Amino acid sequence: MFIIDRKSNRITKLNQKTFSELGFRERDHLQEWIANNPESIGEELLIIQKEFNGFHDTNERLDLLALDKQGNVVVIENKLDDSGRDVTWQVLKYASYCSSLTKEQIKSIYQDYLNKISKNEEAEKNLIEFFEVEDYQEIVINKGLTQRLIIIAANFRKEVTSTVLWLMNYKLRIQCFKVTPYQMGDQLLLNFEQIIPMKEAEEYVINMAEKNQADINIQEESKTRHNTRILFWKKLLPHINKKTELFKNISPSKDNWIGAGTGISSVSYNFVMSRSYARVEVYLQRSVKEENKFIFEELGKFKDSIENKFGDSLTWERLDNKKASRIKYQKDDVNIYNEEDWEDMINFMVTSMLNLENAFQKPISEVRSKLISKLNTDEI
Template sequence: MYKIDQTANRIIEVDSPKFSELGFTERHHLQEWLAHTPAALGEELLIIQKEFDGFDDTRERLDLLALDKDGNLVVIENKLDDSGRDVVWQALKYASYCSTFTKEQIIKAYQEFLNKNGRSDEYAISNVVEFLEYSDLEEVVLNSTNTQRLMFVAANFRKEVTSTALWLLGNGISLQCMKVTPYRHDNDLYLNVEQIIPTPEAEELMISINAKAKEEKETVVKMNSASRLRHDFWEQTINAFQNSDCHLFENISPSKDQWISAGSGVSGCSFLLNFGKSEARIEVTLARSQLNENKLIFDLLNAQQMQLEAEFGHQLTWYRNDPKKVSRIYYPLDIDGYDKETWPEIIDWMIKHMTQLEKTFKVPLLEAAEQMKKTLQEPTSTV
């Protein structure tokens, strides 16, 4: 890394000492940095364990265990200045141990991690469901067969490690090698995290090569039972809405997801139908890109709670969802969603209450959005 000296029109090399020279250790520093900022590894990860030793008949510990956005377990091994010779073997062992973990075991391990790290006020189930963007844990698939991923983190990788990693990658094992480099300039320290295996160019090429095969496979492989069930339900629901007085979902296609949504007239805010195994919901979803905008709109609506609920005719659930970005206002119904004989009743319920929800919130939501914009444009007073 070089610093640009604009005055002299030159570049100056920035010092890159070893972690050990800076007094940093693998366990107390690098591991802690990644545990608290997993996005440094280039993707959204949910750290669910640290120094995990919950394997039967072994006292071995893996450095970090995470979930990715697809519900796959990610084994992260950190080796600081040098990868060593055995990091691949260690990670493969840990991945094999983790391959048998059930959903219940993963949730239990994550809750233990939260409790141990002073976060006992958080619930593993809620965090996992929200991270994976579901509304019901029963719909979540965790740790599918042979989907475990490996991630190696080190300042330098030995040839025997990179050679083995490339061979494993070529044989369908999902892995990455992340090179971490400390830099020092004056009294400031910096950390660069770079994926070296597979290289970004190679990864893009692999994606391109596999895209057509994946597309063809997806067209011939049947949806799993839950996805097909949801698709069938939404198909019936949309048809029923088209024959009703509620026109929100006229241009919506059936989905295999748990929800379908329609615009409200306010950017980032929508009217949403949710269908799960045990619960159906209608809701107003506030999902603008800026957290403070969602919270301000929510608060402006919440100030009218009594009037809005009187207009709607039922008590609503007001979920501000601090400190997360998305806020929700919803009305639920307990159901047996996998019993198709109940679907006509569920669909009638959705049409009736979504019609009233739109009528209740359409104008107040537009007014709240306008007030939000004015509030954020007002200059902050200074003393």
Template sequence: MFRVDRSQNRLSRLVQKRFSDLNLRERDHLQEWLANQPDALGEELLIIQKEFDGFDETRERLDLLALDKGGNLVVIENKLDDSGRDVTWQALKYTAYVSGLTKTQIVDIYQQYLDRFCGGGNAAVRLCEFMEVEDLGEIHLNPGNDQRMIFIAANFRREVTATVLWLLSRGIKAQCFKVTPFMLSEELILDIQQIIPTPEAADFMIGMSSKENEEKVTHDTQKKRHQLRYEFWQAALERLHAKGVEIYRNISPARNHWLSAGSGVRSCPYQMIFSRDEARVELSFTRSDAEENKWLIDQLFLEKDALEAAFGGEFIWRRMDDKKQSLIVYSKPFDGYNRESWDEMITWLVEHIQKLEATFKEPLARLHRQLRNHDEEAA
């Protein structure tokens, strides 16, 4: 790895180190880094436990246990300078152990992790947020034999890489990541590279995996709710079109629990939400720059009284400091999965999405102009 000196138009090599030379330890350092930044492994992962020892009749511990976006459990085994000979055997045992975990057990394991390491929180709610669903019943966790293994080390022995390649050829999902520490003056830099399968070969190997993995069946509850939502949004859009609501003129029904429409400001859509227990209208701030999202909601909050008076109700202002997104929400309880409630629910949504647009159209446009002027001045 090299540092580029642009003033001299030269490269200078960073000093590669061993973890042992830096007095870094597997559990106290590498494991903690990955637990707090799992997307360093190239995808969104949710860490649900570390040093997991919840196995019957054994005191063994796996380093990190995670979930991927497909609801699959991921066993992560960390080593430092040397992978050792037995890491694949360890990971296979751990993966076999966790293959039988039920959804209830996984939620309990994650709740224990939140309580012990994260200062608390609601495991079910966070799982729904991670899986981007409205209700825990829609999530299918730990399906079939789709458990995964990730191996992390500075150097891998040949017997380890050969075993991982053999597992991949049999449709078992396994990856090797090489981690290398470098020093730049007093600054420690960590390079993390996937070496098996190589990123270029990953799609090909996935395509060659077993037919069972390719033809995963969507959970029955999820399919039914997708169809229910699609039918609800069909009816809602018919009403919106009849009322001449322009922002939804070119929107099609979807299977999601939300239906978005543009506000005229990039990544700040109006949204209607259809859930089991309520209907909501929202103004969502999802720009790529979290600071812009917080600035927008803060500026609008300064006008809170006037905006709520214009709308005719009190909003829930969700700044969400721990997330990139922010929301302004107005809701009403409904029995959403009861079709007999739909007429009243749709009437409410049509009325309040129009009020939401009328309330925020001018303030949003004004703040958008300020953002553009600021960007032009900075340029």
């Protein structure tokens, strides 16, 4: 830091000092400065306790406890010339301890603080004023996992900064402020600098953390979905394999469908399930669109006999805008992710697949012969 001399048009470097050189102590000085002027760290905070130790089964105490304008609890940990290597673990513990504090407990903690510093004030009135509301009942404090962490030190070890940056990927709201004392003659100056996240990039860092967490959530959700599907297929396959050879060589899958051959390449009998239905189908997915449409039309010539043998009407989807075509039978209002629906789904799917195989076996054999003939004469 430099001081500007207007007359000489020169700058003079200020003498950077350490707190220990100046005889300052963490609790008696740095903590008091921040407690009495929390705006020094760049925002309006309400300090509600110093040296808070109101945790069950532990004698640990955090330096400063505060609230921000959104009603989030803010844990502030101060270090002097060195952050130490364990400060991140400290603030995480404190945040976990504070996460269970209720609104009334926080009001009580704040009232104790006001009494301790001999301020003849009421916590409830101060909270109403700080949050700029008319009624105490309107105030929402410490909702969910919204606790914030602020670490203040003259120097931060690499193991601290790297850990903080990593934790931010999980949407933990952590800020690191570097505080530096300077001396100019008899005058002392103090500079607060937010180094993590950098003030100019704070919004970007928060957005990236949210994106990273969303990606992690998607991965975890996908993993859960995959495991559920595998378990469902493991339950279904033994039932169908007792009654037909069709799926004997098919293994449980993480996908929402499994299929078995019909006798025509890339035309399959499929089981399909989702959050809203269970389905059996004949799915035409050959690489050439015209071949799928030809098979669909030829099978359509047997529609009446197929449905009579199946025992119900089927849904015939030519899917003109797609390469594939489908003939399906579906049960709605069942959910693969609700295990209570599984028995109903399995009974429906097994019975329907047996009927589907029985109804399509002969028509597919005849259409296969026609397809081979068409391909040999290049008419498709």
